[in-house]
Amino acid sequence: MPDAAGYHFEPGFIAHHLGELGSGLLRTLAISSIGMAGALLVGVLLGAISSLRIPVARHLITVYVEVFRNTPLLVQIFFLYFALPDIGLQFEGFTVGWLSLLLWGGAYNVENFRAGFEAVEGGYVEACRALGFSRPAAFRHVTLPLGARIALPSVTNILISVFKNSSFMVAISYPELTDTAVNIVAVSFRVFEMFLAIGVIYLGLVWLMSLGAGAVERHYAIPGGH
Amino acid sequence: MTNPPSVDGPSARPPADPRAAMVELRGVHKSYGSVEVLKGVDLTVARGEVVAVIGPSGGGKSTLLRCVNLLEPVSAGQVLLEGEDLTAAGTDLNTVRRRIGMVFQQFNLFPHLSAVDNLTLAPRKLLRMPKDEARKRALALLARVGLADKADAHPRQLSGGQQQRVAIARALMMDPHVMLFDEVTSALDPELVSEVLDVMRDLARSGMTMLCVTHEMGFARELGDRLVFVDGGVIAEHGRPADVLDRPQNDRTRQFLRKVLR
Ligand SMILES: Nc1ncnc2c1ncn2[C@@H]1O[C@H](COP(=O)(O)OP(=O)(O)OP(=O)(O)O)[C@@H](O)[C@H]1O
Numbered sequence: 273m274p275d276a277a278g279y280h281f282e283p284g285f286i287a288h289h290l291g292e293l294g295s296g297l298l299r300t301l302a303i304s305s306i307g308m309a310g311a312l313l314v315g316v317l318l319g320a321i322s323s324l325r326i327p328v329a330r331h332l333i334t335v336y337v338e339v340f341r342n343t344p345l346l347v348q349i350f351f352l353y354f355a356l357p358d359i360g361l362q363f364e365g366f367t368v369g370w371l372s373l374l375l376w377g378g379a380y381n382v383e384n385f386r387a388g389f390e391a392v393e394g395g396y397v398e399a400c401r402a403l404g405f406s407r408p409a410a411f412r413h414v415t416l417p418l419g420a421r422i423a424l425p426s427v428t429n430i431l432i433s434v435f436k437n438s439s440f441m442v443a444i445s446y447p448e449l450t451d452t453a454v455n456i457v458a459v460s461f462r463v464f465e466m467f468l469a470i471g472v473i474y475l476g477l478v479w480l481m482s483l484g485a486g487a488v489e490r491h492y493a494i495p496g497g498h
Numbered sequence: 499m500t501n502p503p504s505v506d507g508p509s510a511r512p513p514a515d516p517r518a519a520m521v522e523l524r525g526v527h528k529s530y531g532s533v534e535v536l537k538g539v540d541l542t543v544a545r546g547e548v549v550a551v552i553g554p555s556g557g558g559k560s561t562l563l564r565c566v567n568l569l570e571p572v573s574a575g576q577v578l579l580e581g582e583d584l585t586a587a588g589t590d591l592n593t594v595r596r597r598i599g600m601v602f603q604q605f606n607l608f609p610h611l612s613a614v615d616n617l618t619l620a621p622r623k624l625l626r627m628p629k630d631e632a633r634k635r636a637l638a639l640l641a642r643v644g645l646a647d648k649a650d651a652h653p654r655q656l657s658g659g660q661q662q663r664v665a666i667a668r669a670l671m672m673d674p675h676v677m678l679f680d681e682v683t684s685a686l687d688p689e690l691v692s693e694v695l696d697v698m699r700d701l702a703r704s705g706m707t708m709l710c711v712t713h714e715m716g717f718a719r720e721l722g723d724r725l726v727f728v729d730g731g732v733i734a735e736h737g738r739p740a741d742v743l744d745r746p747q748n749d750r751t752r753q754f755l756r757k758v759l760r
């Protein structure tokens with residue numbers, strides 16, 4: 273099927289490489305899911321410490337958040353992969369993959385959760401304390417569930433970005449989905465087919481995640497509205 | 499301190515025991531930075547007594563109430579509950595607060611929990627009460643405040659009056675020895691005030707010790723054993739509600755009552 277540029281689109285070419293794309297996708301899913309789970313955990317824990325204004329720890333967290341939000345992800349990945357070996361810390365591609373995503377997403381989620389926790393009306397915590405709950409228990413039973421609900425939409429956005437940003441690992445030649453496609457293109461020059469294929473895969477998965485996020489939001493919606 | 503005879507006819511309220519102080523504030527001062535909000539408050543609430551607290555906005559009524567369960571740490575003075583000095587070093591306030599129920603102007607029900615879960619949270623987590631038992635007690639209390647059918651509704655699905663009745667029931671779940679009420683009807687539409695006052699009347703008649711900040715002078719007159727007028731961080735006047743309301747001795751009390759009883 274020649275087009276204006278004389279390019280022949282060959283869908284069969286994609287089928288031929290499904291095996292390679294499949295293992296690339298598995299690596300994408302592996303580093304993204306560790307990165308997403310970690311970014312969620314880091315966000316909740318450090319966001320809590322930050323909102324509870326725990327002295328020293330809170331300032332260290334601010335440094336972490338500022339550094340990772342104000343530098344490009346690509347630089348962070350290079351730093352972990354190429355710079356750290358100079359001080360004796362050598363990580364393989366897989367480790368840099370999930371770790372860089374975790375650190376990047378975590379930094380944004382700390383802010384998302386901190387803002388969520390701080391947006392919880394003081395009256396709820398006060399009512400909880402008046403019943404006899406300690407400060408940490410009141411956080412656990414009131415601030416956490418209410419603040420996490422407030423943070424949820426921005427947190428799921430970041431988690432989806434973590435997944436999409438796994439394609440940055442092409443920069444360190446870690447053979448996740450995008451890197452796999454780039455390598456196939458390098459030897460076959462089937463640019464259109466390959467990038468169309470992985471574009472569709474990314475689109476489908478992000479769409480699934482958005483559906484999931486919507487379902488979670490509906491499940492935790494507060495009856496009677498906000 | 500004497501307990502005045504009821505002026506409202508056949509109230510079933512057991513007489514307050516004048517010997518047993520439930521709550522005692524001794525020379526309580528409270529400052530926020532350089533602003534002194536309470537300037538030496540002495541107040542004794544006897545077991546079973548209902549004390550109404552009135553006064554102009556900003557006078558320190560809420561602060562006084564919040565010093566009783568030490569939601570606000572006092573700057574100076576002592577707070578005693580059933581003879582125990584809560585301001586003494588080493589007092590476990592979390593345990594002490596279980597004996598002091600508190601109800602707020604804005605209800606402050608946990609919006610993510612159903613009415614019954616709002617009630618059972620504290621007994622289950624703090625007293626390790628089994629789920630079934632907690633639910634049974636919660637349903638009984640909800641029935642007592644007229645909300646048996648709203649057990650599984652969430653706060654935002656309820657009217658203000660209903661929410662406030664759930665909030666009172668939530669506080670009662672811990673079997674408090676004293677209840678603090680901070681303008682609990684002020685945020686309600688006028689037609690919803692009486693349903694909350696009915697619950698408080700029922701509570702007062704059952705012998706509960708109550709300290710109520712209120713703008714409802716009728717309520718203060720009917721159920722208050724004593725009325726306390728707070729202004730400028732001090733108790734400017736106190737006495738039997740009828741005496742204070744009808745024959746105020748203090749100029750500031752007179753001014754205040756002229757405005758609110760207009
Ligand atoms: N956390 C705080 N920080 C600083 N000032 C405060 C704080 N809480 C209360 N105040 C001040 O203390 C004074 C007394 O406040 P309080 O809330 O006790 O008054 P109130 O008698 O309950 O008034 P209202 O009838 O309006 O509820 C006010 O001037 C208020 O501005």
Ligand SMILES: [Mg+2]
Binds near residue numbers: 561680
């Ligand atoms: Mg007040």
